[in-house]
Amino acid sequence: MKKTYIIFLVSIIFIISLNLIGFNLLKSHNLKKKYYNTKGARVVEELKSKNVNEEEKNSFKRIPYNLSFYLKNNKMNFNKNILYKNNRFYIPLSEFLSYFGNKEEVDKDDIIIKNLANIDLNKKTYEEDNKITDLRGDILKEDNEYYISFFDLCEILKLNTYWDYEKNSIYISKKTLTEVDKEKPIKRNKKKKAFIRFEDFTAGDVYITKGALEKVRKVADYMNENKESFSVAWVPRYINNTYNIDNDVSKKDSIQNSNFIFTLDYLLNRGGNVGLHGYTHQYKDTNSISGFEFGDDGYKDEKEVRTRVENALKIANKVNIPISFWETPHYRTTHKQQEIFEEYFKIIYEPSIGIYNKNIITSKINKVTKYIPTPMGYVDDDDGKAILSRIRNKRNNEELSLFYHLSVEIKDVDISIDKNGEINYKYNENSILKQIVNCVESLGYEFGNIKDL
Incomplete structure (x- = not known):
């Protein structure tokens, strides 16, 4: 009798467990189904499936x-x-x-x-x-x-x-064929992943000066040769009200913009993931990059927010740059705005408002969108010592995730054309990025691809 009772009790517990699992799976499925029926998700799908018209x-x-x-x-x-x-x-x-x-x-x-x-x-x-x-x-x-x-x-x-x-x-x-340094150990598929994002990349300011984009491409070569993944936060429309500049790379024809699109293509082919860092990264009379865009003191009306996100996506779609993530300028946003961003993007490269996570989490709202924080911060000095210290002293509850401005790194790249017309590069072996990569590797990490999350 006792044995029969135990079997009956175990059976009841098993059935209840199955029902709970089924309920949670159904709930998750319904949430994901709801996600793909949102306004934002429909806009993204329409852009992807948009037929090229005769014009x-x-x-x-x-x-x-x-x-x-x-x-x-x-x-x-x-x-x-x-x-x-x-x-x-x-x-x-x-x-x-x-x-x-x-x-x-x-x-x-x-x-x-x-x-x-x-x-x-x-x-x-x-x-x-x-x-x-x-x-x-x-x-x-x-x-x-x-x-x-x-x-x-x-x-x-x-x-x-x-x-x-x-x-x-x-x-x-023609590119010269360089041999891989045989003394360097063969890279293994490490279990621990770190993440790096190159910040504030836009067709304006330092990046349209002579030689800057060529240097950016050399940095991408370095990352690719070392099998290190990276992301690029792109501001698709650069506005500088001080100098009356409004540069939309999908509309304005110029050799500088052509070089910029060429470089975005290059970054993608070197394993980079390009994301949208706002639409203009500025608000009203402020300038791109230094200004914010959203949050309580920026564009906050739902229609305004959606319009700016969709305008950014339309630029990317027109110039055929696939988008992998969203990052709000200066992380200045609200919980409600992040709910809107979630409809358009499966990765939001910032902490979740209200949670301020230091590890990668999945949205509790749609069960789809990942939030990637950058608790290591960014390079805020001239030699990189501060970021290297933070990486070495990373806590267990923190993601090894950081961002870095390429405008700093390209100072360590020199370009010249010799009398035979050969393009030559010199890239400082002690640059901040190379120090970061070496430090991360020494700790048993490698920079991973956010698409694999």
Whole structure:
């Protein structure tokens, strides 16, 4: 009798447990289903699935300013026009390849560049060394000539570029094949993940000065070569009311903006995740980057907040930059505003208001959005000693997560063009970023990809 009673009791407990698990799973499923039916989620899906209309298909045009290309100091002359769309250049493929002793063969839906890559015209990808990569630009055929974006050609042909804004010229040279330092230990797939975000990246201020974006690309090379992931907080519309500047990279045509889009493409191809750091990172008469945008003292009406988020997404969509996260400028936001942001983004790269988490958490509202805090802070000195100290003394309840302004790091990168037209780089081995990476590695961490969360 006693044995029967115990079996009965265990059965009841088991059934109740199953019901509770089922209830929680159903509740979680319903919350996620609700998330995908929000205003924000619908806007994101509409942007992703938006069909390219005829106007967009026919929006290729000639470059709206004079531009010259130089290969090893020799001017490149093209018989056919170089085309242009959304601050990307489109180059006649056969003419460009001829300067490098290459030519293409078209086989049905593939363009074959011998010993380099196969381009899939339908999927808009290219394959090299058994690796398939998405083309960052479009493919156009006009007058029996294929046009491919300048960036994609530089990737396939392994080219460095230097953009001279004063001369409206782009200098090109082949990348040198550098050997991996054999003395450096082989990187393992460590269990512990750290996270780094490059902050306040925008087409304005220091980043449109001569040579700045080339230096940013060198930093991305370093991270990629060391298998370190990173994120980039992008402000898509730069406003400086002091100098009457309003720069939307999806609308304003300029060589600086083309170089900026080229660099965003480069960061993406080096394993970077690009996110939106507000729309303008400013409020009313203030300037981008120094100003805030949201919060109790910023744009706070729900319609205003949604409009600014959606305008930022539209810029990214128009210039074909995939967005991985949202970060509110200066973290100045409210609980209600974060609820709105959650509808549009599965990752919010800041602490959750009211919780102020120091570890990564999942939203209690939609059970989908992750909040990534940066308890290590940012580099706020000239030598990085403070951030290195905080990393070494990290507490167990803190994420090893930080942010860093690339405008500081690029001071340690020098660029020059020699008499043969070769583009040369010197990158200080003791730069702050390299010290941070070495410190993180010594503690058994590596910078992880936020998409893997």
